[in-house]
Amino acid sequence: MKANKKIKVLVVDDAAFMRKALTEILESDSGIQVVDSARNGMEGLDKIKRLRPDVVTLDIDMPVMDGLSAIRHIMIESPVPIVILSSLFSDGAITFDALRLGVVDFIPKPSGAISEDIDRSKKRIIDRIKIACSVNLENIRRVRIPKWDPKGRLGDRYGFHPLDYIVALGTTLSGPNTVIRLLTKLPPTLPTALVVVQEISPKIISSFVKHFDEYVPWKIETAQNGSVLEQGVCYISSNENLLSLHLDAKGEVRVKLDKGVHRPLNLLFSSAAEIFQQNTIGVLLTGLGDDGADGLARIKEKFGITIAQDTKCCVYPNLTHNAIQNGVADMVLNEREISKTIQRIMR
Numbered sequence: 001m002k003a004n005k006k007i008k009v010l011v012v013d014d015a016a017f018m019r020k021a022l023t024e025i026l027e028s029d030s031g032i033q034v035v036d037s038a039r040n041g042m043e044g045l046d047k048i049k050r051l052r053p054d055v056v057t058l059d060i061d062m063p064v065m066d067g068l069s070a071i072r073h074i075m076i077e078s079p080v081p082i083v084i085l086s087s088l089f090s091d092g093a094i095t096f097d098a099l100r101l102g103v104v105d106f107i108p109k110p111s112g113a114i115s116e117d118i119d120r121s122k123k124r125i126i127d128r129i130k131i132a133c134s135v136n137l138e139n140i141r142r143v144r145i146p147k148w149d150p151k152g153r154l155g156d157r158y159g160f161h162p163l164d165y166i167v168a169l170g171t172t173l174s175g176p177n178t179v180i181r182l183l184t185k186l187p188p189t190l191p192t193a194l195v196v197v198q199e200i201s202p203k204i205i206s207s208f209v210k211h212f213d214e215y216v217p218w219k220i221e222t223a224q225n226g227s228v229l230e231q232g233v234c235y236i237s238s239n240e241n242l243l244s245l246h247l248d249a250k251g252e253v254r255v256k257l258d259k260g261v262h263r264p265l266n267l268l269f270s271s272a273a274e275i276f277q278q279n280t281i282g283v284l285l286t287g288l289g290d291d292g293a294d295g296l297a298r299i300k301e302k303f304g305i306t307i308a309q310d311t312k313c314c315v316y317p318n319l320t321h322n323a324i325q326n327g328v329a330d331m332v333l334n335e336r337e338i339s340k341t342i343q344r345i346m347r
Contacts, residue, residue: 006030006031006032006033007031007032007033007054007055007129007130007133008033008035008051008052008053008054008055009026009032009033009034009035009053009054009055009056009057009129010034010035010036010037010038010044010047010048010051010053010055010056010057011023011026011034011036011037011038011056011057012037012038012039012040012041012043012044012056012057012058012059012062012067012070013037013038013039013057013058013059013062013085014039014040014059014061014062014063015059018059018109019037019039022034022057022085022125023037025121025122025125025126026057026125026126026129028122028126029126031130032126032129032130035051035053036051039062039064040062040063040064040065040066040070041058041062041064041065041066041067041069041070041073042064042065042070043064044056044058044065044070044074045065045070045073045074045077045078048074048078048080049077049078052080053080054080054081054133055080055081055082055083055129055132055133056074056080056081056082056083057082057083057084057085057129058070058071058082058083058084058085058086058103059084059085059086059109060084060086060088060094060098061086061087061088067084067086067098068094068097068098068101071098071101071102071103072101072142075101075102075140075142079102079137079140080137081104081132081133081135081137081140082102082103082104082132083103083104083105083106083107083128083129083132084098084103084105084106084107085107085108085109085125086106086108086109087108087109091204091207092204092205092206092207092208092209092210092211093207093208093210093211095200095204095207095208096176096180096208096211096212097211099176099177099180100142100143100145100176100177100180101142101143102140102141102142102177104131104132104135104140104173104174104315105128105131105132105173105174107124107125107128108121131173131288131316134316135174135315135316136314136315136316136317139286139312139313139314139315140174140177140315141177141181143177143180143181143184145180145184145215145216161189161190161191161231161232162191162231163191163192163193163229163230163231163253164191164192164279164346165190165191165192165276165279165280165281165345165346166192166193166195166229166245166253166272166275166276166279166280166281167192167193167194167195167281167283167342168194168195168268168269168272168280168281168282168283168299169182169194169195169196169197169198169283169284169285170196170197170198170264170265170268170269170282170283170284170285170287170291170292170295171196171197171198171199171265171284171285171286171287171319172198172199172239172265172287172288172289172291172316172319173199173286173287173288173315173316174199174286174287174315174316175198175199175285175286175287176198176199176200177315178285178286178309178315178335179196179198179236179285180212180215180216181335182335182338182339183212183216183218183220183234184215184216185335185336185339186218186339186342186343187217187343188216188217188218188219188232189232190231190232190342190343190346191231191346192231192281192346193229193230193231193232193233193234193235194218194233194234194235195223195229195234195235195237195243195245195255195268195272196234196235196236196237197237197238197239197243197264197265197268198236198237198238198239199238199239199287200236200238200239201238201240202238202240202241205222205236205237205238206222208236209221209222209236212236218232218233218234219232219233219234220233220234220236221233221234221235221236222235222236222237223235223236223237223243223255223257224255224257225255225256225257226254226255226256227254227255228248228252228253228254229245229252229253229254229255235255237255237257239261239264239265240261241257241258241259241260241261241264242257242258242259242260242261242262242264242267243255243256243257243264243267243268244256244258244267244268244271245268245271245272245274245275246271246275247275253275263291263294263295264291265284265291265292265295266291266292266293266294266295266298267295268295269282269292269295269296269298269299270294270295270298270299272299273295273298273299273301273302273304274298274302276304277302277303277304278302278303278304279304280299280302280304280305281304281305281306281307281342281345282295282296282299282304282305282306282307283306283307283308283309283338283342284296284306284307284308284309284319284320284323284329285309285314285319285320286309286313286314286315286316286317286319286320287314287316287318287319287320288316288318288319289318289319289322290318290319290322291319292319292322292323293322293323293326293328294328296308296323296328296329297326297328300328300330305330305331305345306323306328306329306330306331307329307330307331307332307333307338307341307342308320308323308324308329308331308332308333309332309333309334309335309338310332310333310334311324311332312334313334313335320332
């Protein structure tokens, strides 16, 4: 995007007052132009093809064609960065589906006392549109995950296997899509637990995790303060909390959660390294910012393995680019190579 070129946005929402309000919010920034609006997903899809916007804001609950159906069509027929603006933000199942289908962001629609709430949300909405415009669109991919039959694969999920390793995954914006894809490719019989810190609101993480759990043979749980790590379980936490791992008096590895957002990925990686030492695998995925590099360095000091997702495969390359530039990634791999390498290390 050229510095003097405005970001062209299409607003898709069935409520006339919301289309008007979002247009006013976005055009209050001199770098954004709302090229048009649409009342439902079908109308939005038609206008995307004709107008070629840089970013689309999309509601979920709409007539004719709802938001999730629209995402499927858009990402196949006319791919464009999609930012979901929906009152269904608190529904983790819908958030899960939207993220796996390839939206770059999912934020709450202004609600309640409309004028006050919209004003409070104004900066966040504008910032997220600008961030979405910088996405590497070619790397946005839908995760295809058929539901598995839990009755037929209980042995995979509940059979006993030792907890010899830890896989710590860190990511920020647009990372949940990659996490979902990785969990479909890793067998739950590996002698490890997974601990994931990703960008997701703490308000929806429980329902997000519950829905995620239905699609993969790993047992997916929300990371809770005091949880004892178990093999075959993936613990997911928001990067709006600080998660670290600690040994208790019995020698069991427990999760500790604190309030705060200062360098959560560094804390995850470094605390994992302190306990699991050379059996620590730190994986840094797509995202914005420069968090995680110091934590990966700590894993290297303890002779663990550090992996950074190849920037050429990232939706947002900043996070892994920083780690690679700092020389703290033992391996730079694409998604498929990451899952294969994790399995190979544990053989």
